[in-house]
Amino acid sequence: MTSIGHVAPLSMRFDQPLPLRSGASLRDYTLVYETYGTLDADRGNAVLVCHALNASHHVAGTYEGQPKSEGWWDNLVGPGKPLDTDKFFVIGVNNLGSCFGSTGPMHVNPSTGQPYGADFPVVTVEDWVLAQSRLLDALGIEQLAAVIGGSLGGMQALSWTLQFPGRVRHCVAVATAPNLSAQNIAFNEVARRAIVTDPDFHGGHYQAHDAIPKRGLRVARMIGHITYLSDDVMEEKFGRELRAAELGYSTQDIEFQIESYLRYQADKFSEYFDANTYLLITRALDYFDPAGQHGGDLARAMSVATAKFLLVSFSTDWRFSPARSREIVKALLDNRRDVSYAEIDAPHGHDAFLLDDPRYHGVVRAYFDRIAAENEGART
Amino acid sequence: MTSIGHVAPLSMRFDQPLPLRSGASLRDYTLVYETYGTLDADRGNAVLVCHALNASHHVAGTYEGQPKSEGWWDNLVGPGKPLDTDKFFVIGVNNLGSCFGSTGPMHVNPSTGQPYGADFPVVTVEDWVLAQSRLLDALGIEQLAAVIGGSLGGMQALSWTLQFPGRVRHCVAVATAPNLSAQNIAFNEVARRAIVTDPDFHGGHYQAHDAIPKRGLRVARMIGHITYLSDDVMEEKFGRELRAAELGYSTQDIEFQIESYLRYQADKFSEYFDANTYLLITRALDYFDPAGQHGGDLARAMSVATAKFLLVSFSTDWRFSPARSREIVKALLDNRRDVSYAEIDAPHGHDAFLLDDPRYHGVVRAYFDRIAAENEGART
Numbered sequence: 001m002t003s004i005g006h007v008a009p010l011s012m013r014f015d016q017p018l019p020l021r022s023g024a025s026l027r028d029y030t031l032v033y034e035t036y037g038t039l040d041a042d043r044g045n046a047v048l049v050c051h052a053l054n055a056s057h058h059v060a061g062t063y064e065g066q067p068k069s070e071g072w073w074d075n076l077v078g079p080g081k082p083l084d085t086d087k088f089f090v091i092g093v094n095n096l097g098s099c100f101g102s103t104g105p106m107h108v109n110p111s112t113g114q115p116y117g118a119d120f121p122v123v124t125v126e127d128w129v130l131a132q133s134r135l136l137d138a139l140g141i142e143q144l145a146a147v148i149g150g151s152l153g154g155m156q157a158l159s160w161t162l163q164f165p166g167r168v169r170h171c172v173a174v175a176t177a178p179n180l181s182a183q184n185i186a187f188n189e190v191a192r193r194a195i196v197t198d199p200d201f202h203g204g205h206y207q208a209h210d211a212i213p214k215r216g217l218r219v220a221r222m223i224g225h226i227t228y229l230s231d232d233v234m235e236e237k238f239g240r241e242l243r244a245a246e247l248g249y250s251t252q253d254i255e256f257q258i259e260s261y262l263r264y265q266a267d268k269f270s271e272y273f274d275a276n277t278y279l280l281i282t283r284a285l286d287y288f289d290p291a292g293q294h295g296g297d298l299a300r301a302m303s304v305a306t307a308k309f310l311l312v313s314f315s316t317d318w319r320f321s322p323a324r325s326r327e328i329v330k331a332l333l334d335n336r337r338d339v340s341y342a343e344i345d346a347p348h349g350h351d352a353f354l355l356d357d358p359r360y361h362g363v364v365r366a367y368f369d370r371i372a373a374e375n376e377g378a379r380t
Numbered sequence: 381m382t383s384i385g386h387v388a389p390l391s392m393r394f395d396q397p398l399p400l401r402s403g404a405s406l407r408d409y410t411l412v413y414e415t416y417g418t419l420d421a422d423r424g425n426a427v428l429v430c431h432a433l434n435a436s437h438h439v440a441g442t443y444e445g446q447p448k449s450e451g452w453w454d455n456l457v458g459p460g461k462p463l464d465t466d467k468f469f470v471i472g473v474n475n476l477g478s479c480f481g482s483t484g485p486m487h488v489n490p491s492t493g494q495p496y497g498a499d500f501p502v503v504t505v506e507d508w509v510l511a512q513s514r515l516l517d518a519l520g521i522e523q524l525a526a527v528i529g530g531s532l533g534g535m536q537a538l539s540w541t542l543q544f545p546g547r548v549r550h551c552v553a554v555a556t557a558p559n560l561s562a563q564n565i566a567f568n569e570v571a572r573r574a575i576v577t578d579p580d581f582h583g584g585h586y587q588a589h590d591a592i593p594k595r596g597l598r599v600a601r602m603i604g605h606i607t608y609l610s611d612d613v614m615e616e617k618f619g620r621e622l623r624a625a626e627l628g629y630s631t632q633d634i635e636f637q638i639e640s641y642l643r644y645q646a647d648k649f650s651e652y653f654d655a656n657t658y659l660l661i662t663r664a665l666d667y668f669d670p671a672g673q674h675g676g677d678l679a680r681a682m683s684v685a686t687a688k689f690l691l692v693s694f695s696t697d698w699r700f701s702p703a704r705s706r707e708i709v710k711a712l713l714d715n716r717r718d719v720s721y722a723e724i725d726a727p728h729g730h731d732a733f734l735l736d737d738p739r740y741h742g743v744v745r746a747y748f749d750r751i752a753a754e755n756e757g758a759r760t
Contacts, residue, residue: 022629122629182614182638183606189639190602193646196632197595199579204632215577219599222570226563231698234562240669247667249402249502251659252576252584256666258562259569266573279631286636287627289620318611 003070004036004078004085007061009101012138018131024121027110031135032101033057033093036077037085044375046141047088048132049073050149050156053281054273056100059092075356082365087372088145096131097123099274106274118204118276125288129159145371146170150353151320155288161305162290170371174312175353177324178298179289187227188282191220195275204276213275218266220278225265230316230349234258298327299334308338310367312360314352315345340367383450384416384458384465387441389481392518398511404501407490411515412481413437413473416457417465424755426521427468428512429453430529430536433661434653436480439472455736462745467752468525473515475508479654486654498584498656505668509539525751526550530733531700535668541685542670550751554692555733557704558678559669567607568662571600575655584656593655598646600658605645610696610729678707679714688718690747692740694732695725720747
């Protein structure tokens with residue numbers, strides 16, 4: 001399967017303030033996005049891809065001169081791929097608060113002339129969706145053929161069907177949950193504490209101190225990585241394999257390959273990810289809870305949704321387990337919505353949503369084929 | 381059920397060097413221990429209790445004038461309790477490298493006159509068992525009626541049956557594993573990195589700098605706590621309960637009760653636990669792997685054991701799952717050993733081994749009743 005080839009990021013500036021759930025508002029902001037494929041004349045084939053924690057608008061393809069710069073969902077999105085850019089006009093958009101281009105903590109706060117840092121307002125899934133809807137307005141897209149996302153991206157996809165029911169025909173939510181469990185929040189909180197208590201954090205204004213709280217970011221990333229992988233796949237990949245032939249009997253040196261892997265991932269992450277963004281995004285995860293506004297009744301919360309749904313979960317995902325997806329399926333069925341649900345028996349844990357398991361991709365392909373057929377039907 | 385009442389720690393100094401698995405040796409050392417009950421004239425009713433990560437020799441009873449100082453297994457050990465101090469002479473011993481009395485990193489290194497700090501040698505489960513055996517020598521106890529421990533304590537109990545098969549009649553190993561999985565090691569490694577990269581760690585010589593790496597200890601404790609509790613019990617205890625009536629929309633303030641709980645536990649722990657001890661004990665966990673010395677064949681490793689065994693696991697323990705206990709049971713059955721095994725359906729996760737679930741305590745009580753009956757039988 002070929003990639004879509006070279007792509008380039010676009011950006012759009014918005015001068016109308018964005019009211020946020022917190023009560024604050026963003027005076028003005030820029031969204032960075034990419035598009036792949038061609039928008040039909042009737043503008044009916046647009047698909048929005050929402051990203052998770054450390055991804056971005058760069059969903060598919062590569063940047064010219066950077067052959068290793070594949071988008072994070074390049075295996076799923078492209079010509080002839082499950083989300084086929086020969087049929088759909090695909091939009092990837094970077095969320096507010098990110099460190100990959102859209103307005104975020106590293107940008108200048110127009111009120112102070114200094115980087116926002118910790119003063120960047122807390123953003124929620126709902127705020128992101130609102131901002132995304134304005135991008136669609138600007139692109140002249142009234143209704144999405146589908147919105148799709150995995151993990152935190154799946155939460156945005158769900159929220160689209162609640163905030164703008166008339167603007168989404170299909171919602172594809174992969175490896176997601178209707179809210180975080182106490183354990184999920186606990187892992188986020190440890191990661192945040194590691195960052196916030198790093199002396200280089202400087203209350204979130206580390207840019208002004210020419211510092212980066214890398215120690216905290218490293219620990220945060222290590223915790224994240226453990227929860228993204230299943231126990232089994234970690235065992236299979238690393239087990240108790242040693243790095244050297246003999247034990248070194250040291251508490252600080254690397255003994256086991258799993259330690260080496262985690263430290264490598266942590267170092268890499270701390271080089272490119274922004275600490276304030278990490279705090280913001282984990283908080284957006286914590287806060288998402290559509291049922292919370294309906295006394296915990298998810299079915300009541302989902303009753304406003306009119307889209308058709310595909311939910312996908314992975315058997316070994318212990319971060320957002322299949323049981324969490326089934327809660328969403330049940331809430332939709334209670335509302336007699338059109339729901340497809342696939343529970344994929346995959347060994348990789350939460351990370352499976354980024355991998356190209358053939359059963360998983362087969363389900364997504366079939367679902368988008370159905371959407372394409374509906375689009376054809378509507379036209380003839 | 382009454383407690384055993386007031387107890388007092390004892391200590392014993394050893395001048396014979398202790399050879400360690402690492403090749404290093406401890407020139408001299410002190411073990412702090414407690415005993416409860418009365419040693420029979422034939423010295424056949426001794427039971428050694430091995431402790432896990434943040435526990436100590438103080439297994440049962442309270443210290444005079446400190447009514448809240450119950451030992452960590454006070455619900456299991458005492459007069460009329462499952463491990464009945466009216467029948468057994470129970471010994472709790474603090475392991476080398478600990479921060480609760482036995483020789484450890486906070487003590488003075490006789491070679492330098494300064495605190496050991498990071499220079500305290502790496503100790504293993506096998507080293508602890510060897511040191512414990514010397515304490516028994518000094519107490520004139522040739523053979524234990526039983527050795528018992530939970531988690532890391534269970535590993536020591538297992539190791540007793542391999543290192544000193546002739547000195548243990550029964551082994552009671554609760555919520556334990558034959559070695560750590562890659563995921564277990566990964567969690568330990570994140571905790572260690574949090575400590576080691578805390579600027580107050582000073583390469584492990586923080587005492588000399590009059591500092592304590594509390595930030596790292598806090599993060600380590602939070603990670604630990606998450607893995608001790610089951611997802612379900614965390615959900616039941618805390619769920620998504622907020623601390624205040626309204627969301628505060630903050631990345632750094634506490635919003636959810638689970639955050640408040642974790643921070644409280646973390647603060648408490650960082651006040652009393654030593655960072656170097658944390659590194660040493662998690663490494664002892666990492667290294668324990670009796671099968672590793674036999675090409676991964678646990679049955680071969682366990683073939684030297686002659687004790688009778690009780691294994692107990694808890695259904696929701698995802699740190700040391702029932703499957704890990706069953707590996708031990710199978711290895712013992714492959715050797716035609718006398719094994720009892722109870723898988724307790726308890727909601728609390730790994731922490732269940734410290735709680736007084738009646739089915740769990742019933743099993744332990746029945747097993748020690750059997751040992752007491754054997755002892756009676758041997759006498760008549």
